[in-house]
Amino acid sequence: MKALSIQHLTKVYDNNLRALDGINLDVEQGDFFALLGPNGAGKSTTIGIITSLITKTSGHIKIFDVDLNMYPEQAKSYLGLVPQEFNFNGFEQVKNILVTQAGYYGIPLYEAEPRADELLHQLGLWDKRFTPSRALSGGMKRRLMIARALVHDPKLLILDEPTAGVDIELRRSMWAFLENLNAQGTTIILTTHYLEEAENLCRNIAIIDQGCIVENTDMKSLLNRLDKEVFVLDLNSPLTEPIKIAGINITQVDNTTLEVEIEKDQLLNDLFQSLSIQGIEVSSMKNKANRLEELFLALVEKTQVNP
Amino acid sequence: MRSQRQQHWIAFSTLFMKETRRFLRIWPQTLLPPAITMTLYFVIFGNLIGSRIGQMSGFDYMEYIAPGIIMMAVINNSYTNVASSLYSAKFQSHIEELLIAPIPNYLILAGYVSGGVARGLLVGLIVTIVSLFFTTIPIQNLLITISMIVLSAVMFALGGFINAIYAKSFDEIAIIPTFILTPLTYLGGIFYSIDLLPNFWQQASLFNPILYMVNAFRYGMLGVSDIPISIAFAIILFCITALTWFALSLLSKGTGIRH
Numbered sequence: 258m259k260a261l262s263i264q265h266l267t268k269v270y271d272n273n274l275r276a277l278d279g280i281n282l283d284v285e286q287g288d289f290f291a292l293l294g295p296n297g298a299g300k301s302t303t304i305g306i307i308t309s310l311i312t313k314t315s316g317h318i319k320i321f322d323v324d325l326n327m328y329p330e331q332a333k334s335y336l337g338l339v340p341q342e343f344n345f346n347g348f349e350q351v352k353n354i355l356v357t358q359a360g361y362y363g364i365p366l367y368e369a370e371p372r373a374d375e376l377l378h379q380l381g382l383w384d385k386r387f388t389p390s391r392a393l394s395g396g397m398k399r400r401l402m403i404a405r406a407l408v409h410d411p412k413l414l415i416l417d418e419p420t421a422g423v424d425i426e427l428r429r430s431m432w433a434f435l436e437n438l439n440a441q442g443t444t445i446i447l448t449t450h451y452l453e454e455a456e457n458l459c460r461n462i463a464i465i466d467q468g469c470i471v472e473n474t475d476m477k478s479l480l481n482r483l484d485k486e487v488f489v490l491d492l493n494s495p496l497t498e499p500i501k502i503a504g505i506n507i508t509q510v511d512n513t514t515l516e517v518e519i520e521k522d523q524l525l526n527d528l529f530q531s532l533s534i535q536g537i538e539v540s541s542m543k544n545k546a547n548r549l550e551e552l553f554l555a556l557v558e559k560t561q562v563n564p
Numbered sequence: 565m566r567s568q569r570q571q572h573w574i575a576f577s578t579l580f581m582k583e584t585r586r587f588l589r590i591w592p593q594t595l596l597p598p599a600i601t602m603t604l605y606f607v608i609f610g611n612l613i614g615s616r617i618g619q620m621s622g623f624d625y626m627e628y629i630a631p632g633i634i635m636m637a638v639i640n641n642s643y644t645n646v647a648s649s650l651y652s653a654k655f656q657s658h659i660e661e662l663l664i665a666p667i668p669n670y671l672i673l674a675g676y677v678s679g680g681v682a683r684g685l686l687v688g689l690i691v692t693i694v695s696l697f698f699t700t701i702p703i704q705n706l707l708i709t710i711s712m713i714v715l716s717a718v719m720f721a722l723g724g725f726i727n728a729i730y731a732k733s734f735d736e737i738a739i740i741p742t743f744i745l746t747p748l749t750y751l752g753g754i755f756y757s758i759d760l761l762p763n764f765w766q767q768a769s770l771f772n773p774i775l776y777m778v779n780a781f782r783y784g785m786l787g788v789s790d791i792p793i794s795i796a797f798a799i800i801l802f803c804i805t806a807l808t809w810f811a812l813s814l815l816s817k818g819t820g821i822r823h
Contacts, residue, residue: 270823308664311823330568330666338664344657348589360578361665363571405661 258322260286260413260444261307266316268302268468276302278468279316284461286321286412289439290446291459291476295557299468300448301341304417308338321412334362337411339402341418347391351382351401354390355408362409369408376404379434396427403431413444420451432458452550456480466557487545490515493538502531516545575667576675583679587645594645594683595690598637602691605633606698609755621757621788626699631782632754635716637691639749639774640741642684642717646676646724647737654728659821669815673725673808680721681714688713701785708793709784715800716777720745722807729811729820748774758790773799 261284268277277299284290294300305311307318309329318325318332325332345354352373359369377383380400385393390401399419406414416435420428428451436458439445449455455462455476462479464472472479495512505528506518517528532539566574587594606626614625621628653659662672695701703709723740731737752774758766769775770791780796783789789796814820 305823309822310660310663312818330668333664333666336664338660340660342657344660346653346656346658348586353585357578357582358661358665360581361575361662361667363566363574363666365566365574 258286259319260284260288260321261446262317262319262322263303263307264317266303266306266318267314268299268306268311269314276468277306277313277316280465280468280470282463282470282473284413284444284446286444287439287442288444288461289436289459290444291455291462292446292448292465293452293455293462293553294448294465298465300465301417303465304338304415304446304448307415308336309333334409335412337406337409337414339399339406339414339416339419341421343398343402345390345398345401345405348389350387351390351393352377352386354401355405358405359408364409372408372410373404376407380404396423399423399427399431403434407438411443413446414438415446417448418450419447420449420454428454452553464553464556472556484521486519488517488519489543489545490517490539491541493540496537500535500537502528505531571666572668572671575665576671576678579662579667579672579675580678580682583645583649583676584682586649587679587683594641595687598641598687599690599694602633602637603694605629606695610698621786623786623788624699627701627786628757628782629755630695630699630701631785632752632778634688634691634695635713635774635778635781636749636754638684638688638713638717639720639777640745641687642680643720643724643727643741643745645683646680646721647728647731647741648724649679650676650725650728651731651734651737654731654821655734663821669812673722673811673815676725677718677721680724681717684717684721685713688717703785704787705784707784709781712777712780712784712796712800715797715804716781719773719777719800719804719807722804722811725811726807726814729814731820748772751775752778753790754778773803776800 261282263280263282265279265281266277267275267279269275280299280303282292282303292300292303302311306313307320307325309325320332320335323332323335349357355373355376356366356369359372360366364372374383374386377386380403382397382400382404385397390398393401399422403416403419406416419435420431423431432454435445435447439458447455447459459476461475462472463470489510492513492515496509499509500507500515505523508516508518510516519525519528529539610626610629614629617625619625619628650659653662692701727737727740751769752772753769758769758775761769776791776796776799779789779791780793780800783793
């Protein structure tokens with residue numbers, strides 16, 4: 258079953274800006290899906306229309322096979338949203354925000370309270386349950402938005418840049434939380450500017466640019482399209498003379514650092530064999546750039562050249 | 565599994581409780597000022613000036629103005645509560661919590677309006693208690709008194725809702741109460757009987773809906789009115805119907821709340 262099906266979705270704003278130009282998009286149930294695109298590409302407009310915060314110009318949306326236009330209440334009950342901007346009442350206490358949101362979904366207090374308590378524990382907000390939300394730190398506010406989106410146990414969770422401005426430790430704990438949630442069956446759609454995040458978490462991906470879907474595939478196939486990768490090698494001891502290996506493009510950054518360009522059909526074994534023969538020991542190796550980032554830039558640049 | 569009706573009831577009561585909690589939490593801004601202002605009205609207009617005016621329509625002046633002062637407090641507070649709460653929700657974007665939830669538009673409207681009515685009636689009760697320190701309030705017809713005060717609160721809460729929908733700044737939610745609501749209230753026969761006015765102003769006053777509410781409410785309390793009570797009920801019911809339809813059409817189009 259499809260968790261989300263978008264057909265010919267178009268949005269033209271009052272100022273005649275065509276934010277979405279008839280996009281089609283399917284997300285399967287249980288997927289962890291990345292929706293990527295540069296600023297102003299149409300990601301937030303798409304999410305806004307799915308969550309009823311923005312009115313569409315034309316097109317159809319189904320959430321778990323329920324038409325959002327015809328049965329808005331049923332369709333909306335499946336959705337949870339973690340928006341990009343903080344959007345809770347700064348004067349409300351943390352727990353009240355969760356219990357109130359549950360009430361909007363028709364969940365009575367005797368069920369909402371234990372559910373809110375459970376989420377507050379899981380997301381490390383228990384000690385802050387009686388604190389007005391405006392007094393929380395940025396990271397806590399992000400976690401509160403996740404808790405609020407989950408309080409009615411949605412089948413489809415949409416996160417619009419959930420880790421923006423969050424420190425690396427918290428980001429990693431949020432990734433673990435989301436992976437666990439997805440493993441339990443919640444379909445997740447993620448937009449992010451951290452492409453490493455999308456690469457690590459998501460199985461399928463769509464890239465949107467200038468209101469059009471320019472790529473929609475699974476992460477593995479997309480990454481396989483890279484025809485070459487650049488690796489950075491740290492050496493155990495300084496090089497005494499320039500290094501050359503036939504068929505492999507090597508740049509010497511400094512005495513102990515090399516950049517090596519490996520074509521898609523080349524093996525790393527060949528590289529290491531040649532290095533060993535020359536008595537060069539490698540202490541560590543990493544990708545020079547995030548692989549998805551390279552593909553993303555290539556795809557987006559292509560649409561900007563050929564709009 | 566809960567029925568849709570049960571879910572709707574929970575959603576409505578959640579919104580109502582949230583609205584009520586809001587004005588109770590900030591009681592020094594919402595409940596205390598009307599109590600102080602209305603006490604001043606009673607002291608200055610009722611006690612100091614009123615004792616020189618003598619009787620109006622057969623009642624002491626203080627007794628005559630008490631229903632109008634209570635009505636004025638109810639109107640202002642019902643209106644202001646919804647206007648400021650909904651506009652704040654737009655301003656802080658937490659209106660989105662409601663818009664993404666499976667709540668039909670009529671329940672969003674009902675939740676906000678009932679919150680405004682609750683504040684209006686609570687302030688009305690406080691002002692009534694204050695007025696009992698200065699005068700007696702005989703209730704001639706309890707049904708008319710209660711129904712008129714509730715209907716007036718509903719009507720002005722609806723007005724506050726529409727104001728907040730259109731408002732793009734906090735200034736815009738202060739303009740209507742300051743420049744329209746307050747003059748209409750003062751000219752709505754709170755402090756005088758329209759029989760005292762020249763003929764032209766008597767006729768002009770009949771276009772002021774607040775005149776009907778004040779007089780019908782006064783009729784419920786004192787048994788005197790400048791206008792027929794049935795017309796007052798017809799006008800207020802018409803206004804409530806028209807405002808409800810208009811507010812629902814705005815919600816349906818997403819005016820001011822959806823992009």
